[in-house]
Amino acid sequence: MKTRIIAKLDVKPPYVIKPIHFEGLRKIGLSVDLAKKYYEQGADEVMYIDIVASLYQREILFGEIKKTANELFIPFGVGGGVKTLEDFSKLIYNGADKVAINTYAINENPEIINQAAQIFGNQAVIVNIEAKKWNKYYECYTDCGRVRSGKNVIEWVKEVESRGAGEIFLQCVDNDGRQKGFDIQLSKKVVESVKIPVVIASGAGNLEHIKELIEYSKPSGVAIASLIHYDNFSIKEVKDYLRKNNIEVST
Amino acid sequence: MSHIIGIVNYGVAGNIHSVEKAIKKANGKTLIINTLDQFNQVDKIVLPGVGSFKNAMKQLENIGFLEVLCKNTKPILGICLGMQILSSVGFEYGKTKGLGLIHAEVRPMLIDTKVPHVGFNAIEVTYSNDILIGLEKEEFYFMHSFEVINYTDITSLTKYEGHKFVSSIQKNNIYGVQFHPEKSREAGIKLLKNFIDLEKR
Numbered sequence: 001m002k003t004r005i006i007a008k009l010d011v012k013p014p015y016v017i018k019p020i021h022f023e024g025l026r027k028i029g030l031s032v033d034l035a036k037k038y039y040e041q042g043a044d045e046v047m048y049i050d051i052v053a054s055l056y057q058r059e060i061l062f063g064e065i066k067k068t069a070n071e072l073f074i075p076f077g078v079g080g081g082v083k084t085l086e087d088f089s090k091l092i093y094n095g096a097d098k099v100a101i102n103t104y105a106i107n108e109n110p111e112i113i114n115q116a117a118q119i120f121g122n123q124a125v126i127v128n129i130e131a132k133k134w135n136k137y138y139e140c141y142t143d144c145g146r147v148r149s150g151k152n153v154i155e156w157v158k159e160v161e162s163r164g165a166g167e168i169f170l171q172c173v174d175n176d177g178r179q180k181g182f183d184i185q186l187s188k189k190v191v192e193s194v195k196i197p198v199v200i201a202s203g204a205g206n207l208e209h210i211k212e213l214i215e216y217s218k219p220s221g222v223a224i225a226s227l228i229h230y231d232n233f234s235i236k237e238v239k240d241y242l243r244k245n246n247i248e249v250s251t
Numbered sequence: 252m253s254h255i256i257g258i259v260n261y262g263v264a265g266n267i268h269s270v271e272k273a274i275k276k277a278n279g280k281t282l283i284i285n286t287l288d289q290f291n292q293v294d295k296i297v298l299p300g301v302g303s304f305k306n307a308m309k310q311l312e313n314i315g316f317l318e319v320l321c322k323n324t325k326p327i328l329g330i331c332l333g334m335q336i337l338s339s340v341g342f343e344y345g346k347t348k349g350l351g352l353i354h355a356e357v358r359p360m361l362i363d364t365k366v367p368h369v370g371f372n373a374i375e376v377t378y379s380n381d382i383l384i385g386l387e388k389e390e391f392y393f394m395h396s397f398e399v400i401n402y403t404d405i406t407s408l409t410k411y412e413g414h415k416f417v418s419s420i421q422k423n424n425i426y427g428v429q430f431h432p433e434k435s436r437e438a439g440i441k442l443l444k445n446f447i448d449l450e451k452r
Binding site: 066073092094117119121123195196197 | 367395412437
């Protein structure tokens with residue numbers, strides 16, 4: 001299977017920002033412009049995460065999402081602040097193909113995963129994981145990597161799979177934005193723990209990091225942000241490099 | 252005649268916005284079908300799909316669209332779940348009767364690898380038709396856990412980790428694609444354009 005290359009947009013609407021360790025926000029540009037740019041560069045998907053919606057407990061800004069979706073003819077995943085089945089429905093209506101949920105499902109009502117999968121199909125339900133290492137195990141965090149949930153990452157991914165989630169989107173709080181490489185050990189463990197696709201984010205600082213992750217952890221997709229935000233590389237360059245290294249990616 | 256493509260809106264689960272903008276990008280005129288009488292105003296029908304087989308059929312029944320779709324004689328394009336429900340029966344969350352426009356069943360993909368099958372993948376055209384013209388070498392975006400089992404109306408197959416499944420079908424003017432043309436870059440827009448241009452030539 002071809003590994004998907006996904007552009008991750010951490011959004012504080014209307015801007016894409018780039019935190020380091022989920023803190024210290026820097027403005028990169030408008031989400032509308034960046035989504036279009038990465039689409040044109042050959043991204044397989046765009047993942048839009050409103051990183052402050054849960055934290056500030058405010059409503060999802062559907063208008064910004066619709067605008068961002070408008071220029072895309074590739075799949076568009078959206079997350080951040082999702083709490084109800086109506087949120088799923090409205091996001092899909094406004095151009096999302098899949099919806100990512102984290103804080104609400106883990107803290108309040110995991111049953112929403114079952115319900116959403118039954119209504120929207122499991123392919124439309126992504127569970128976003130914010131993992132942070134504690135001694136020997138990894139714990140799920142919520143509210144943009146700020147709040148501990150008490151859930152073990154491996155146990156939680158198995159649970160959400162059995163509840164009907166169609167994909168895991170794994171972010172690592174310790175690696176995010178640092179551009180020092182992915183947590184390939186945790187990634188491999190998560191990929192091998194479930195049968196559903198796993199997308200790995202957090203850590204791409206150079207092309208070798210991506211190659212190492214794909215070869216070692218065998219994820220279904222890799223999400224990149226900082227690497228492309230600062231124009232160090234385009235998505236096309238990432239794909240060309242992987243192809244040269246015998247890793248299958250889409251054209 | 253102005254030639255309008257109707258997009259069936261069946262409640263919570265349709266990604267109609269994405270389909271509508273892709274058809275517009277392919278220079279098609281669109282009408283979102285929200286009420287029964289709007290079927291008379293369109294020349295072709297697109298049945299989009301995000302959701303589960305069972306829920307989709309329930310929604311179509313609730314809004315009273317089942318009969319008009321079953322008896323429809325206009326060209327119709329089912330996308331993903333929209334293709335699956337063209338079948339006689341589906342097995343997602345129990346056994347559910349489909350529209351029965353194509354003699355087929357919809358079953359979970361029987362493979363020992365990651366499911367859902369998500370991502371761009373190639374199609375192998377087994378029977379070329381008007382909507383696949385010029386697209387034989389293209390990749391399309393797939394996002395599904397179920398597959399259509401059919402032996403008589405296949406127009407293309409796709410291989411996923413050694414397993415071949417039906418990626419598009421056609422029976423008379425009924426077309427179905429398992430992939431999402433609205434999410435498949437220029438190749439998808441071209442397929443939609445081919446559908447728009449059907450019988451206009």
